[in-house]
Amino acid sequence: xxxxxxxxxxxxxxxxxxxxxxxxxxxxxxxxxxxxxxAGEQGKFWEMHDLLFARQAEWSNLTVEGFQTWLEEVANExxxxxxxxxxxxxxxxxxxxxxxxxxxxxxxxLPGTPFLLFNKLPIQVTLSYDSIASVVEAFLLEKRQYxxxxxxxxxxxxxxxxxxxxxxxxxxxxxxxxxxxLAVNSFAFLAQEGWFDGVTFHRVLPGFVAQAGDPSGSGMGxxxxxxxNEVSPDLKFEAAGLLAMANSGANTNGSxxxxxxxxxxxxxxxxxxFGRVTSGMEVAESLxxxxxxxxxxxxxxxxxxxxxIEER
Amino acid sequence: xxSKFLILTLILALLLGACQAxxxxxxxxxxxxxxxxxxxxxEASASTQAAAPTQPAQTSLTSSEPxxxxxxxxxxxxxxxxxEALFPAISEKDWTKxxxxxxxxxxxxxxxx
Numbered sequence: 001x002x003x004x005x006x007x008x009x010x011x012x013x014x015x016x017x018x019x020x021x022x023x024x025x026x027x028x029x030x031x032x033x034x035x036x037x038x039a040g041e042q043g044k045f046w047e048m049h050d051l052l053f054a055r056q057a058e059w060s061n062l063t064v065e066g067f068q069t070w071l072e073e074v075a076n077e078x079x080x081x082x083x084x085x086x087x088x089x090x091x092x093x094x095x096x097x098x099x100x101x102x103x104x105x106x107x108x109x110l111p112g113t114p115f116l117l118f119n120k121l122p123i124q125v126t127l128s129y130d131s132i133a134s135v136v137e138a139f140l141l142e143k144r145q146y147x148x149x150x151x152x153x154x155x156x157x158x159x160x161x162x163x164x165x166x167x168x169x170x171x172x173x174x175x176x177x178x179x180x181x182l183a184v185n186s187f188a189f190l191a192q193e194g195w196f197d198g199v200t201f202h203r204v205l206p207g208f209v210a211q212a213g214d215p216s217g218s219g220m221g222x223x224x225x226x227x228x229n230e231v232s233p234d235l236k237f238e239a240a241g242l243l244a245m246a247n248s249g250a251n252t253n254g255s256x257x258x259x260x261x262x263x264x265x266x267x268x269x270x271x272x273x274f275g276r277v278t279s280g281m282e283v284a285e286s287l288x289x290x291x292x293x294x295x296x297x298x299x300x301x302x303x304x305x306x307x308x309i310e311e312r
Numbered sequence: 313x314x315s316k317f318l319i320l321t322l323i324l325a326l327l328l329g330a331c332q333a334x335x336x337x338x339x340x341x342x343x344x345x346x347x348x349x350x351x352x353x354x355e356a357s358a359s360t361q362a363a364a365p366t367q368p369a370q371t372s373l374t375s376s377e378p379x380x381x382x383x384x385x386x387x388x389x390x391x392x393x394x395x396e397a398l399f400p401a402i403s404e405k406d407w408t409k410x411x412x413x414x415x416x417x418x419x420x421x422x423x424x425x
Contacts, residue, residue: 002420006410013418014410016402020421032424036407045407052424060425105421108398114422120396121389132418139416142387149382185379209336219333222388228381246334254385256334267336292333 001129003050009136017049019101020113028059028067031089033098035071038088042080051078123220126295134202134218134292141216145224150189156181159312162191162275165305166201168287171259171280173243175309180230180274183245183253187274190223190255191307200301204287206261211246212304213256219292222254229253235273237264241284243275259284 002015019036021029032052039048051074052059059070068089075085088094116125118135125131154160160175177184190196195215202219203211214221228251237244237260244267246256253272260267261284277284290298402408402417 002418011411012415014408014412014414014416016417016419017407018419018421020423021425022423026423026425029423029425036424040407046409056425104400110421114420117399117419119389119391119417120399120419121392122395123389136416139389142389148384149378151377152379182379182381211336214334220388222334222385224386225382225384227379227383244336246336248334254334258336264336271336
């Protein structure tokens with residue numbers, strides 16, 4: 001899985017492997033770590049690493065002695081000098097190194113394995129390609145983020161409409177520039193900048209909402225700025241087709257937005273409603289359902305091709 | 313050892329909050345388990361007072377002033393010095409794969425068995 005990530009992001013990702021053999025429950029974890037190190041002595045750490053994981057079923061039920069024999073066989077398969085490998089495998093220095101690694105990581109208090117850190121941040125991922133790739137994308141997105149808040153590109157006294165072109169068709173939206181000038185301004189600015197082009201509806205929960213606006217597709221990404229909520233007492237989440245800003249707390253609006261699939265009164269007061277769908281609601285309803293909270297690999301979401309804004 | 317574990321747990325809890333995905337939160341009514349904590353106060357609300365005073369729309373349109381009520385957030389996935397101190401620096405002794413100047417370094421603490 002990580003090999004696939006590395007393959008797909010050859011310039012942007014580095015993997016660092018540290019041994020944390022759970023010796024109290026895994027009788028051969030220690031020796032397996034030593035085997036990878038011993039292969040590493042001959043420049044084939046990662047080959048052994050991949051092989052140990054890929055063929056775990058072959059060796060996990062062997063005795064320690066049986067495992068040693070098995071290792072000797074695979075050392076040959078990897079074209080290692082097997083005598084040297086067998087010597088390095090049980091060398092005191094190797095064993096001490098793995099033990100030291102175990103001791104250190106126990107000290108840190110790692111909750112278990114595998115434990116992944118992204119630039120030393122323990123971002124919660126499900127161990128799936130999609131989940132890990134979306135975190136990588138979130139880091140890469142930072143290169144595109146704005147260093148300043150957008151200028152006012154709209155006149156709140158005028159009328160605006162937006163066309164959200166998706167792979168499934170167009171969704172026409174009336175924007176509420178008078179009631180939510182900040183949200184409409186940011187949305188119009190980002191649309192003109194092409195921010196939404198190619199962005200996936202990453203969270204589509206039938207009966208609830210369809211959410212998009214994060215180019216990383218992780219749900220963690222934003223434009224590099226955030227702005228205040230605009231809650232109008234006369235705008236309520238009482239129907240399908242409302243366009244509103246997603247946030248991660250009060251006044252943390254960025255680029256993520258959602259379209260409601262029905263009345264969602266629980267959202268009243270906490271999210272800025274800044275538009276409503278005037279046509280193409282069937283397009284919104286046809287968007288591929290996906291729930292990132294579910295974990296695992298998700299179906300590919302539907303993409304926004306572009307968003308155009310029109311002043312009336 | 314126990315106290316260190318507590319420290320990590322605490323930091324993890326803080327960080328997981330900080331790196332949370334934007335929501336509208338699904339309610340149990342919708343048949344989904346809420347995935348995030350309810351709205352959390354952050355430094356964002358405290359800095360609201362720093363927002364530029366609202367300007368008449370006409371002025372805003374003709375000026376290049378940034379929109380009011382908006383703040384630059386900087387990197388959302390900020391490095392955390394406390395955590396960096398907890399995990400030893402990546403060195404030549406580590407088994408690594410990929411460019412050393414990669415944007416993202418994934419540190420994998422793992423067990424083959």
